[in-house]
Amino acid sequence: MNKDVIVIGGGIIGCAIAYSLQKRGKSVVLLEKHNLVAGASGACDQGILLQSKAPNEHLLLGIRAMEMYKELGRELGRDLEFTQKGYMLLMESELECRVMDGIIEKQRALGLPVERISADEALRRQPGINREEIVGATWCPWDSEVNPYMTALAYADRAAELGCDIRTRTPVTGLVMEGGAVKGVVTPQETMYAETVIDACGVWAPEIGRMAGLEIPIRPRRGQVYITEAVPLFMRCNLLNARYIVAKHHPELLAGDHSLKAQLGVGFCMTQSGKGNVMFGATREFAGMDNRCTLDGLREVLAEATRLMPAVKELNVIRTMSGLRPYSPDSKPLIGFVDGVPGFFMAAGHEGDGVSLAPTTGKMVADLIIDGTTDVPAAASFNPNRFDLRPKAP
Amino acid sequence: MIREDEDKIYVCRCEEVTVGDVRRAIEAGADSIRDIKLRTHAGMGVCQGMTCRKNIERMLREKKIDPDACHTSQRFPVRMVQLGELARLVKEEQHE
Numbered sequence: 129m130n131k132d133v134i135v136i137g138g139g140i141i142g143c144a145i146a147y148s149l150q151k152r153g154k155s156v157v158l159l160e161k162h163n164l165v166a167g168a169s170g171a172c173d174q175g176i177l178l179q180s181k182a183p184n185e186h187l188l189l190g191i192r193a194m195e196m197y198k199e200l201g202r203e204l205g206r207d208l209e210f211t212q213k214g215y216m217l218l219m220e221s222e223l224e225c226r227v228m229d230g231i232i233e234k235q236r237a238l239g240l241p242v243e244r245i246s247a248d249e250a251l252r253r254q255p256g257i258n259r260e261e262i263v264g265a266t267w268c269p270w271d272s273e274v275n276p277y278m279t280a281l282a283y284a285d286r287a288a289e290l291g292c293d294i295r296t297r298t299p300v301t302g303l304v305m306e307g308g309a310v311k312g313v314v315t316p317q318e319t320m321y322a323e324t325v326i327d328a329c330g331v332w333a334p335e336i337g338r339m340a341g342l343e344i345p346i347r348p349r350r351g352q353v354y355i356t357e358a359v360p361l362f363m364r365c366n367l368l369n370a371r372y373i374v375a376k377h378h379p380e381l382l383a384g385d386h387s388l389k390a391q392l393g394v395g396f397c398m399t400q401s402g403k404g405n406v407m408f409g410a411t412r413e414f415a416g417m418d419n420r421c422t423l424d425g426l427r428e429v430l431a432e433a434t435r436l437m438p439a440v441k442e443l444n445v446i447r448t449m450s451g452l453r454p455y456s457p458d459s460k461p462l463i464g465f466v467d468g469v470p471g472f473f474m475a476a477g478h479e480g481d482g483v484s485l486a487p488t489t490g491k492m493v494a495d496l497i498i499d500g501t502t503d504v505p506a507a508a509s510f511n512p513n514r515f516d517l518r519p520k521a522p
Numbered sequence: 523m524i525r526e527d528e529d530k531i532y533v534c535r536c537e538e539v540t541v542g543d544v545r546r547a548i549e550a551g552a553d554s555i556r557d558i559k560l561r562t563h564a565g566m567g568v569c570q571g572m573t574c575r576k577n578i579e580r581m582l583r584e585k586k587i588d589p590d591a592c593h594t595s596q597r598f599p600v601r602m603v604q605l606g607e608l609a610r611l612v613k614e615e616q617h618e
């Protein structure tokens with residue numbers, strides 16, 4: 129079989145890419161080892177977050193992604209449960225407020241409507257928060273939500289309607305290499321050829337990279353979450369705590385903290401799905417490829433959620449879930465052709481932002497492959513060649 | 523006529539998913555319990571599929587599809603539990 133492009137991986141990133149390329153007239157086959165959204169995209173939260181973006185071209189990228197999501201349901205012909213309830217970032221100390229004030233000022237200068245609000249105002253916007261634990265909050269009405277697995281499936285279904293060949297239960301077990309270039313892929317059923325092979329395998333991207341003799345620096349960062357029964361409107365807006373955003377700018381804030389909570393990287397987030405299920409989490413742990421929930425992880429997440437949002441104690445939990453975020457060393461995905469390996473294109477490493485960035489990633493990949501250039505903001509900072517991808521000498 | 527009536531039967535009571543919904547999901551390409559869950563929400567309700575799972579598995583087998591090919595993982599908790607109660611249990615356990 130011969131195609132223009134082979135996309136490996138049927139998560140939200142692979143599905144968005146397959147759709148974007150097929151829409152622009154490329155012939156595409158998408159290969160997924162298990163079923164669609166078998167990885168992180170089937171075990172994640174729904175946030176399209178702008179407040180968490182650094183006040184530079186990355187914020188502009190986030191804004192573009194949010195704007196694309198506004199139109200996406202119509203484009204794909206399906207309700208993706210996109211809503212814009214906004215996010216509040218809870219702050220627990222004066223230091224956090226100071227740091228966030230600095231960030232907000234720069235974000236506002238770039239056009240993001242984000243503001244500082246008092247603890248009382250935070251409680252008015254979202255009843256049930258623990259007034260004793262917070263000193264203030266930030267509020268951004270542009271932060272949004274979307275159903276991640278429905279988005280991925282809608283991308284895949286629309287791509288298929290346009291002629292994309294989607295094959296589930298089809299693992300890529302090897303690459304066809306010729307003189308250092310990638311010419312195709314091997315699966316248990318057949319060998320396929322294409323001009324371009326895209327590695328969109330999330331945390332499994334390094335396995336495909338190794339088949340091309342590359343060392344891809346992506347590591348799994350596990351996230352454990354709780355899901356409650358569906359209830360009437362409980363979250364008027366979405367919640368997050370500011371701790372990890374502040375820590376990005378002031379690492380010393382976390383450096384002295386050796387508690388289990390800190391070791392597991394527990395950050396607080398709480399949202400409610402379109403169906404009414406409240407979801408909260410989450411850990412941010414390096415625990416290899418093990419994606420099970422753990423007693424320690426669930427305990428710490430529960431303690432943090434009931435501390436900051438005691439009202440959640442009234443709800444019944446029906447499920448817990450965990451997924452592996454594709455972490456890259458500088459928290460940015462690797463998107464682009466790999467130098468020295470013609471035909472091989474990377475598109476993985478979105479860590480906790482893959483849902484937000486799926487539409488812009490799809491567009492960026494199609495632009496780069498078809499036009500050789502793109503107007504997607506921050507695209508240059510995702511160039512995979514910023515890392516040394518050649519294997520280190522043993 | 524018979525098929526139309528059958529299509530209206532609820533196979534997942536918690537999420538109000540009918541036989542017709544599941545049939546349409548299979549037609550759209552769903553070939554595992556997990557696919558059906560993601561496309562119809564059958565199994566996402568308060569009983570987490572304890573009631574409907576067997577019936578959906580049977581529907582898949584009738585279509586000659588192995589329902590276990592992509593199994594869904596069983597996760598904590600086995601039965602619905604109130605979070606306040608859970609938090610209290612955790613505290614007690616830690617004080618022992």
Ligand SMILES: Cc1cc2nc3c(=O)[nH]c(=O)nc-3n(C[C@H](O)[C@H](O)[C@H](O)COP(=O)(O)OP(=O)(O)OC[C@H]3O[C@@H](n4cnc5c(N)ncnc54)[C@H](O)[C@@H]3O)c2cc1C
Pocket residue numbers: 136137138139140141142159160161162163164165166167168169170171172173174175176177298299300301328329330331332335350351352353409410450451452453454475476477478479480481482483484485
């Ligand atoms: C708890 C949690 C909460 C999150 N919350 C958010 C959020 O609120 N907002 C947000 O934007 N992001 C969030 N994320 C991050 C988001 O889930 C990920 O960034 C995103 O899902 C990554 O998508 P992906 O397609 O790159 O990877 P995946 O979804 O993991 O897809 C990779 C696919 O490749 C397949 N594959 C692997 N090996 C092979 C092979 N050899 N051949 C063929 N296929 C193969 C796998 O089966 C898998 O389906 C969260 C993540 C977690 C875990």
Ligand code: FES
Pocket residue numbers: 533534535536537564565566567568569570571572573574575
């Ligand atoms: S009957 Fe299907 S989840 Fe309860």
